[in-house]
Amino acid sequence: MKKYPLEFKVNGKKYSVEVKPNVTLLRLLRSLGFTEVKAGCEKGDCGTCAVLLDGEPVNSCLTLALQAQGKEITTVRGLGTMEKLHPIQEAFVKYGAIQCGFCTPGMIISAKALLDKNPNPTREEIREAISGNLCRCTGYQKIVDAIEAAAKMMREAK
């Protein structure tokens, strides 16, 4: 099977690779070291593979790597680091929204996408926005608390 050239950006850094067309973006990202993008089901049912693709949250397991041609991808690591957390990450930490943490990267991506579009969401709107991200540990309660708090932090920072 032929390989095709692929150029794209991840968290602001340019990547130039050659991939087979049958490789999903999820698997490519993980092979490049972005292990924060998780393979929870590889079928689009769980959201653990969520990344921002040109700013929009998508399942990377449902995206062929070649469909990222010329695009910009953001993973949770691109939002903040241990030294400088994004307000959403800060809120997740502060409000106890993380237990096993496996759903957390994808969840934060969906939260970021929501707050980019809607800086003052209701709790219902938050639940709707993360309805494609499954969590088995938290019951979602503190995740909703954290996203609500992050929204407030971000509005006040402006």
Place this chain on the structure above:
Amino acid sequence: MMMRPTSVILADFDYSAPKSLEEALREKRERKDAHIIAGGTDLIPKMRGQVVKPVYLIDISGIKELEYIEERDGQVRIGAGTKISRIIESKIKIDVLQEACKKLGNPLTRNKATIGGNLCNASPAADTATPLMVLGAELVLKSLDGERTVPVEKFFVGPGKTVLRDDEILTEIRIPLPGKGAKEKFVKVGLRKADAISVVNCAVLLKVQNRVIKDAKIALGSVAPTPILAKEAQKTLIGNRLSEELIEKCAQIAAKESKPISDVRGSARYRELLVEGCVKKALRELM
């Protein structure tokens, strides 16, 4: 669909990513065995589970000319490559379709899934099919030889099967604007409130004048090999005013017109009862 449980890798295939519709049509003419991929939200899981093994994929997700929503000549025209999330956000109001789009998949898949993909995948449960049927939409199918339009209810021939010829691509959905006096409603029941495949869905469009129903369309999803119009149920409404009794009668007839099967999501009897319930809900909201 049952996936092959241990599969992770998608089988090998040849691939092209045409940048224009013309290019895509040429490829499709050359490779009649090719599969089209747009958002991939239905196709990729099937490929991973070895349910579908394409040998050639034509990736139309980069064809910008297939992504648009515009109003023209009393019609709304939507490019087949338009993402579901764009349809939801559009300022052009087609309530019944937008309601369905809001309930399709989940917020992540809605950013990849396309309306064309939802239709061509031709699941009887397709959430955009029933609204388009009650709207009387037409689909534009293009090939190198030209184009033809097909009413949406004639597009589906069976589960996963459409009238698309192997050198054709669905390019546009044309929706006549429902106009004043039109009342629309979409109801979906899944196994949970979000991120669920329809066990039954139903779309209703009524054209009402002085509270009398002049025209009625009721479309049902997931209760037959294709999405269907409940024609007998529609007839009961025409010339009448909505009332509890009429709604009850109409819903029961709609249930009888449906021919559901039992599958992993529910039994045939359950679906029959749901048709009744969904039609009642939809009509009552329009009362």
Place this chain on the structure above:
Amino acid sequence: MDVIKEFKVIGKRLPSHDAVEKATGQTKYADDFALPGMIYGKILRAKYPHARIKRIDTSKAEKLDGVYCVLTHKDVPNNAIISRFGQTRAVGGFEGVYRVLAEGKVRYYGEPVALVAAETEEIAEKAIDLIEVEYEELEGVFDPREAMDPKAPKIEEGKSNVVARFKIRKGDVAKGFAEADVIVENEYMSQFIDHAYLEPEAGVAWVEDDGSITIRVSTQVIEHYREIAHVLGIPESRVRVITPKIGGGFGGKEDITVEYYLALLAWKTGRPVKIVQTREESLSFRSKRHPYKFKYKTGVKKDGTIVAVEAELISDAGAYMTLSPWVLLYSTVNAIGPYNVPNVKVDSYTVLTNHPPSGAFRTFGAGQACVAYEQQMDEVAKKLGMDPVEFRKKNYLKKGDTMANGWKIPNTVALHETTDLVLKYLGKKPKPSGPKKLVGMGIASGMCSYGRMIFLHDTSRSKVRLELDGSVTIECGVQDVGAGQEASLCQIVSEILGVPLKKIRIISGDTAATPIAGTTTATRQLYMSGNATYLAAMKVRDNILTKASEIFGVDKSELIIEDEKIKTKDGKSISLRDIAVACAADGVELFYEAQFNAPFGEVPDPETGQGRVFPDFTYGTAGAIVEIDTETGEVEVKKIASAFDVGTAINPMRVEGQIEGGAAMGIGWALTEDVKFEKGIAKAQSFAEYIIATAVDVPEIKSIIVENHDGLGPFGARGVGEVVLAPVPPAVINAVADALGKRIKELPITGERILLALREKS
């Protein structure tokens, strides 16, 4: 030893020490790890639920380019293992066989038959397809009651399918029923449920320089290293198991998952090997919650006093015994629930069938019993015409009462308190939001043990070391499933040594490098490792206080530790750094490895079931308000609340997180989750068919913490991880029954079951 008078850290809502690393995607779970030269393993699985293996031909697979090896049962040094429960003590009886790879016949659909290791996952998948297996299908048995019949197909040749049975005999039920004014008999069930952790089973194994095997795998039990060594036929000291952070366990990673396969493939090929299961493999083939069938007969007096309970419990063990007898014992001990009943007769059985082996799952049999006994409580109340809350209050156990197995309860049983708090939050049952809706309210009380069965003689060890700069390292074999197993230990040490969390580092889950702390199961880690860590930290504290008392010339009791300093009453102080240096200079130990022993007991009397089984219990109540759409059958949980007496909440934020997670899991158990086995084959393969709650499917969850400070854990804590699930499903089920005016006993209570029930009614 002195006692800490006022908590500065315990009881505070501090973020967990590892929250930042998880929020930034730093945490490397099992699949996030790779080694140079790593190859990939895949499993060939049985195509039938019960079939004789006539022939296996691996030659074509072996010839495929890129394949390193293909293994079947004959390549496994010890393929058949006797499952004997207990890492710390082998308890006889219930010795069931477990096979690494199918031998002779396959006993469940998906049973591993062969292993492949190949250069890439792609090649491994192709190789699996090239292995030829000839099967002769055998008649399968899929219902435990049917499997009990001596004429049913035998899962293990020549052996009964009934692998264990337990009894409880207390008082005289015949006499009790004779005295009863009302007798209520009912049957209940609980279904196949999947753990549905977001991280599928995964791991990497490699051969060390000295030929020993190391396995880095997502597991709740690193002590499986002993069984792995036994399978390979090598000394236990030559197998090392490390667990990274686990992406959810809930008991599904308590049994062996991929460890044997990893070890075998690494050992045979000499290469590092990775295995990651697909979601379909996880859902279809791995262990599930034991389904149960229950028969309950309850005798009560007119005034609501329960006089007798007779119960029969039958569980589906699946194709291999594994943990089934112990799950059954939990169900048996919990069978009548947190109620004071003078006459009790319980008979329980666990039976092999051609399903995947059922395994451990949060509450470990106690939750299934709660599903039954709490529904029965409501049914009895209804028959009596008594309010279900008043009926429960009349019979709740209290401190000093004796449980059905003869254990006298030494501490608070806060059932009245938790029930009242839940009712207060729920308020009055609201009116339906529309004419086609029905509203119902339900409550349920439950109990779960914490700490393992005492006849296992459970122990845990933890080591605390004060560094020379005043920071702290904790070494403890605890396995962290995300419920604060590590974090609580850090918080305990922070309190005792006055060191801030960011200066505390914990190394965990490594059989070669951390003291063995036992399994992360049975809600035991806070209790056991928390106490061990407490002891270790207190010893270090004592050493440094002794040194400081020498330096300052005052009694130890006059000193406090605060803000990384040891302070005297008259304002003198020394930093932890300086005291550490002083201790080191004088050869005073700055570290301590402590062991904490649970109470040691013996197996209960097999004829009467009398005898203490657990160290202690946690009690609580859940309540729910549901609204049913009578036209679509859809159920919406409008309000949910649960309250538990957690003893002392080390970190209330984490305790709430457990309660909230338990509530969501309980809603799924009651309303949507079903693996849907049909003749041994799981129909729910993915999260599109196996329905767990999304954020839209749960309401705001109210978690209520009650603290009576008389638990056996550190600072009076009780374990909470499992009890938070137990009363939730019956609370929701009872609410639905209240709304409908009749009880649907088939679980889950799907929209389909509701619509059909409503139709039946009219």
